[in-house]
Amino acid sequence: MVNLTGSFISPSADATVSPQLIASAGFLASVLDGLTIWKLLGTLFLAAVAYDQFKYHYYKGSIIGPAYKIPFMGPFLQSVNPKFTEYKAKWDSGDLSCVSVFHKFVVIASTRDMSRKIFNSPAYVKPCVVDAAHKLLGKTNWVFLDGKAHVDYRKGLNGLFTRQALTMYLPRVEEVLNDTFKRFLEKSAALKHEPTPWMPDFRELMTALSCRTFVGYYMSDEIVQKVADDYYLITAALELVNFPIILPYTKTWYGKKAADMVMAEFAKCSAKSRARMAAGGEISCIMDAWVKAQQDSAKYREKVANGIEVDSSEKPAQVLRDFSDYEIAQTIFTFLFASQDATSAASTWLFQLMADRPEVLDKVREENLRVRNGDRTVPITIELLDEMPYTRAVVKETLRYRPPVIMVPYLVKKDFPITDKITVSKGSMIIPSVWPATHDEEAYPNADSFEPERWITGDAEAQSKNWLVFGTGPHYCLGQTYAQLSLMAMIGKASMEMDWEHTPTPLSEDIKVFATIFPPG
Numbered sequence: 037m038v039n040l041t042g043s044f045i046s047p048s049a050d051a052t053v054s055p056q057l058i059a060s061a062g063f064l065a066s067v068l069d070g071l072t073i074w075k076l077l078g079t080l081f082l083a084a085v086a087y088d089q090f091k092y093h094y095y096k097g098s099i100i101g102p103a104y105k106i107p108f109m110g111p112f113l114q115s116v117n118p119k120f121t122e123y124k125a126k127w128d129s130g131d132l133s134c135v136s137v138f139h140k141f142v143v144i145a146s147t148r149d150m151s152r153k154i155f156n157s158p159a160y161v162k163p164c165v166v167d168a169a170h171k172l173l174g175k176t177n178w179v180f181l182d183g184k185a186h187v188d189y190r191k192g193l194n195g196l197f198t199r200q201a202l203t204m205y206l207p208r209v210e211e212v213l214n215d216t217f218k219r220f221l222e223k224s225a226a227l228k229h230e231p232t233p234w235m236p237d238f239r240e241l242m243t244a245l246s247c248r249t250f251v252g253y254y255m256s257d258e259i260v261q262k263v264a265d266d267y268y269l270i271t272a273a274l275e276l277v278n279f280p281i282i283l284p285y286t287k288t289w290y291g292k293k294a295a296d297m298v299m300a301e302f303a304k305c306s307a308k309s310r311a312r313m314a315a316g317g318e319i320s321c322i323m324d325a326w327v328k329a330q331q332d333s334a335k336y337r338e339k340v341a342n343g344i345e346v347d348s349s350e351k352p353a354q355v356l357r358d359f360s361d362y363e364i365a366q367t368i369f370t371f372l373f374a375s376q377d378a379t380s381a382a383s384t385w386l387f388q389l390m391a392d393r394p395e396v397l398d399k400v401r402e403e404n405l406r407v408r409n410g411d412r413t414v415p416i417t418i419e420l421l422d423e424m425p426y427t428r429a430v431v432k433e434t435l436r437y438r439p440p441v442i443m444v445p446y447l448v449k450k451d452f453p454i455t456d457k458i459t460v461s462k463g464s465m466i467i468p469s470v471w472p473a474t475h476d477e478e479a480y481p482n483a484d485s486f487e488p489e490r491w492i493t494g495d496a497e498a499q500s501k502n503w504l505v506f507g508t509g510p511h512y513c514l515g516q517t518y519a520q521l522s523l524m525a526m527i528g529k530a531s532m533e534m535d536w537e538h539t540p541t542p543l544s545e546d547i548k549v550f551a552t553i554f555p556p557g
C-alpha cells in the first residue's frame with residue numbers, strides 16, 4: 037500500500053486527505069464517499085424495482101390492469117389460493133386485462149370473441165403448461181407437441197373417441213357405475229344416512245371410470261384404488277404456481293412419485309394389451325383400440341413393403357407407427373390427467389344441482405326408466421342415450437352453468453396482434469376464459485339460472501360460438517363426447533338406483549378453484 041500521509045492507511049480514510057478528494061471530484065465523489073455496501077444494495081434494489089415497474093408498463097400498454105405492480109412478485113399470494121370472485125372481477129374489468137406475477141406477464145381475455153381468437157390462433161400461441169408438467173408427464177409427451185407434429189399425433193388418437201369406438205367401452209362405464217352405486221348405498225346406510233361430504237367419493241368414481249375405460253381390467257382393483265388415492269398429489273403438483281425445482285417432500289416431489297407409479301402401471305397394462313390383441317382378443321378399452329390399430333397398421337405396412345397388393349378397404353383409416361409401452365403409458369396418462377379433475381368437478385356439481393332441484397332429478401329418473409321400459413337393468417348403449425334429450429340437457433346445462441375449466445392458459449410464441457391496438461409480447465401467458473362465454477346473457481338469457489329446458493325448447497344448442505366448455509381450435513378437448521356420454525350414463529343410473537339430498541352449508545353458494553371449479557360445501 038502506498039504511504040501518502042506518513043501512516044499506512046487508505047487515502048480516502050485519512051482525515052486530512054479525503055477533503056481534497058471531495059473538492060477535486062465534485063458530486064460523484066461525494067456519492068462514492070458515502071457509499072457503503074448497504075447503500076449500494078439499496079440503490080440496486082431501487083433500480084430493480086424501477087426496471088420491474090417499467091417492464092410491466094411496457095408490456096401492459098393500453099391493456100387494463102393495476103397501475104402499479106407489487107414489486108417483483110405482483111399478486112403472487114393471491115394466485116397461490118385463487119378466489120373465484122377475483123377472477124370474476126378481472127373479467128368484469130375489461131375485454132383484456134393483465135397482471136404480472138414475478139417475471140411472467142399474463143393477459144386474461146374475458147369476452148367470447150377474444151377467447152375464441154386465442155384458441156384459434158395456433159400460429160401465435162400454444163397451450164401453456166407449468167414447468168412441473170414436463171417432469172411429471174415426461175418431456176417427450178405428445179401434449180407438448182405443437183403445430184403439424186401435434187396435428188399428426190392427434191389424428192392417430194381421434195379415432196379412439198368416435199361414437200363407434202365409445203360403444204366398445206360403454207360396458208366398462210356401466211360396470212363401474214353398478215359397483216360404485218352399490219358401495220355408495222352401503223356407505224350411506226352405515227352412516228345412518230347422516231349428511232357427509234361426498235366429493236372424495238365422486239373423485240374416486242371418476243378415477244375408476246377413467247381407468248376402466250382407458251385400460252380395462254389390465255389394472256387390478258387395488259391399483260385403481262391407489263391411483264384414486266394418490267391422484268390429488270398430481271393435481272397439487274401441477275398448480276399454476278409451484279416451486280420450480282423438485283425438492284424432496286414438496287408437492288412436486290409427491291406428485292412426481294405418484295405420476296411415476298401411475299405411468300409404470302399403465303406401461304404394464306400396455307404389455308398385457310399388446311399380447312391379448314395379438315392373440316385376437318376383443319377390444320375392451322381405449323388402450324386395446326389403440327394397440328389394435330397399431331398392430332393392424334404394422335400388418336398393412338408389411339404387406340406394402342413386401343409388394344403384396346392390399347385392397348383399399350383393408351387400409352387402416354390412419355396408418356400408425358408402433359409405439360412403445362412407455363409411449364402408450366405416457367399418452368394414456370395424459371387422458372387421465374386431462375379428464376380427472378374436470379370430470380370430478382362436473383360430477384360433483386351434477387349431484388349437488390340435482391339434490392337442490394328434486395323436480396329435475398325426478399324428470400331424469402322418469403326419462404331413464406321410460407327408455408328402458410321400466411327395467412333399470414337394461415344396459416347403457418349409445419342408442420339408449422340418444423333417446424334421452426332431458427338427461428342430455430341436464431348434463432349440458434350443468435357444464436354451461438358450472439364449466440369445470442374456467443380458463444385455459446396459453447403461451448405467446450411470437451408477438452401476437454390480438455387487436456388493432458394491442459400486441460401481446462412473445463413469452464407472455466395469455467388466457468382465454470370459458471365462464472364469461474357460458475354466462476353471456478345474449479346467448480343464454482337468465483344465464484345465472486339453471487334451466488335445462490333451454491337445450492330443448494330454447495335456442496341454447498344454436499349458440500355454438502359460446503360453447504367453449506371444451507375449448508375450440510386445434511387443441512379442443514379430445515374426450516368431449518366421451519365425457520358427456522359418461523356423465524349422462526352416470527346421472528341416469530344414479531337417478532334410478534338412488535335418491536339423495538343436499539344439506540347446505542354456509543359455503544354452498546361459493547365456488548372453489550382448485551385446477552377446476554368445485555362446490556366447497
Ligand code: HEM
Pocket residue numbers: 155163179190370371372374375378379382439440441444504505506507508509510511512513514515516518519
Ligand atoms: C367435463 C369434462 C371435461 C372438460 C370440461 C374438459 C375440458 C377441456 C378443455 C377446456 C381443454 C382445452 C381445449 C383447448 O385448449 O382448446 C381440454 C383439452 C383436452 N382434453 Fe378435456 N375436458 C373434459 C374431459 C376430458 C376427458 C374425459 C378426456 C379424455 C378421455 C379429455 C382429454 C383431453 C385432452 C387429451 C386434451 C388436450 C387436447 C390437445 O391438446 O390436443 N378431456 N379439455
